[in-house]
Amino acid sequence: MADVTTFTFQVDKELEAAFSDAAAAKDMSGADILRDFMRDYVEQENHTGAYDAWFRRKVQTSIDAANVGQIISDEAVEDEFSMLRENARKSSAR
Numbered sequence: 001m002a003d004v005t006t007f008t009f010q011v012d013k014e015l016e017a018a019f020s021d022a023a024a025a026k027d028m029s030g031a032d033i034l035r036d037f038m039r040d041y042v043e044q045e046n047h048t049g050a051y052d053a054w055f056r057r058k059v060q061t062s063i064d065a066a067n068v069g070q071i072i073s074d075e076a077v078e079d080e081f082s083m084l085r086e087n088a089r090k091s092s093a094r
Contacts, residue, residue, distance in 0.1 A: 007034075
């Protein structure tokens, strides 16, 4: 087993009792459930951090493109999607 440490925190008695009962119903210790939760939380946060970094890069790329005039007008977007909607209507009418 890797290096271990003790993690101590306070919680209301009612919550502790309900948590202990729920853990026992799953035939698990509260410590096992908390360790699983902590692993899942860390993994989720790592994934969220990677997504946030990706999203920020995409937004910055778009801002940079707009700043140098690489933009598409509202009218051009509406024209293109109007044509796509019309084609979709024609296809579904067949």
